[in-house]
Amino acid sequence: MSQGEQRPPEGGHGPVDCSEALSRLFDFLDAEIDELDGDRIRQHLADCEPCLSEYDVEDHLKKLVRRSCHEAAPAELHLRIRQQLTVLQIQVDERG
Numbered sequence: 001m002s003q004g005e006q007r008p009p010e011g012g013h014g015p016v017d018c019s020e021a022l023s024r025l026f027d028f029l030d031a032e033i034d035e036l037d038g039d040r041i042r043q044h045l046a047d048c049e050p051c052l053s054e055y056d057v058e059d060h061l062k063k064l065v066r067r068s069c070h071e072a073a074p075a076e077l078h079l080r081i082r083q084q085l086t087v088l089q090i091q092v093d094e095r096g
C-alpha cells in the first residue's frame with residue numbers, strides 16, 4: 001500500500017536520523033522502548049542539539065508529568081525523566 005514506509009528501527013545498529021529520533025522521542029521519554037533503542041536515540045540527541053530544542057522536550061515533559069499525576073507514581077516518573085535529561089545535558093555539555 002504505502003511505498004514510503006520507514007524501515008523498522010529494531011535490529012538496526014546504525015545511528016538514528018533526526019526524524020526517527022524525534023518520532024521515537026516520546027517513547028524514549030516514556031521509557032517504553034528497550035534499552036538499546038533508547039541508547040541510540042539518546043546518542044543522537046546528544047549529538048544533535050537542534051533536535052532537543054526543536055522538539056521542546058521540556059514542554060513535553062511537563063505535560064507528561066502532569067498527565068501521569070493521574071496515575072501511581074508521578075514523582076518517580078518525574079525523577080526518571082529528569083535523570084534522562086540530565087544525562088543528555090551532561091553529554092551535550094561534554095561535547096561542546
Ligand SMILES: [Zn+2]
Pocket residue numbers: 017018019021044048050051
Ligand atoms: Zn537530530
